[in-house]
Amino acid sequence: MENDARDPLLLSEQLCFSLYSASHAMTRAYRPRLDALGLTYPQYLVMLVLWEGDGLPVRALGERLGLDSATLTPLLKRLEAQGIVTRRRDTADERVVRIDLTEEGRTMREKARRIPLEIGHATGMDLPDIVELRSTLKRLAAALEQSSAGKG
Template identity: 60%
Template sequence: MTSPQNFPLELDEQLCFALYSTSLAMTKAYKPPLEKLGLTYPQYLTMLVLWESDDLTVKEMAARLSLDSATMTPLLKRLEAQGYVERVRGVEDERQVHIRLTEVGRALKQAAREIPPEIYCAAGSDADNLTQLRDSLVKLRASLNEYIAVDSLSQTRPSK
């Protein structure tokens, strides 16, 4: 492992800041095309999940988006008010709420197809480079999640 002294403490040298500021810029880039659809960025991500796999529970959707269920509820209520989804109580377990696309929500997918090419163009790179970047970020996320899981396990074990 590299010595801590070899890691600079300047803001622009931090991986976390590069990811954070890029995430902010990405969200801002999505804003104009999403406004045409009447969606916010979190709503768009939620719709992407439903377009992949309709009729999910709130818990399943929250896990897929790395959010907690309490964050999902107001988001889903707004999508329901817009007519894109319906929330249905589970038959076998009424505590579960299933989210299903409406016809309007399914039809929105076609209009949303214009967004990824616009964002790729805004990124100023070719599709291969962006795909490689995405794959690297997915690996980074998996490594960080593994680290978090191991760290949280070590903190919850009782001392002997």
């Protein structure tokens, strides 16, 4: 078959592969910056949510990140072992486990403050382009969620 750029089965024509490649490149760009903090990328995402406001129930944290408790629990245990967070039972409902930042976890926020700017520079994109891309990706995710919710 002739190599036609319009062939929908060419790898170069796949939206999923472009997103996959960009995701891997983004994660690689974060790695050295997060290594300096002693965090993995998923741990960094947890910390971002907790820096917005800690004391969250594990369930709420999982909902924000799109992670189930089977994925989130080991991640939180490792952060707790590092002394960055603590897990505690809610006094009003013992079934609820809340995640609190330790002083070290709060201090880490200042050390991480430079990361978004460094990543922004690494993309080679200016702020309006980054804002537009983020908006487009949110719309894409929402449309795919809605589409998959309709299947079922």
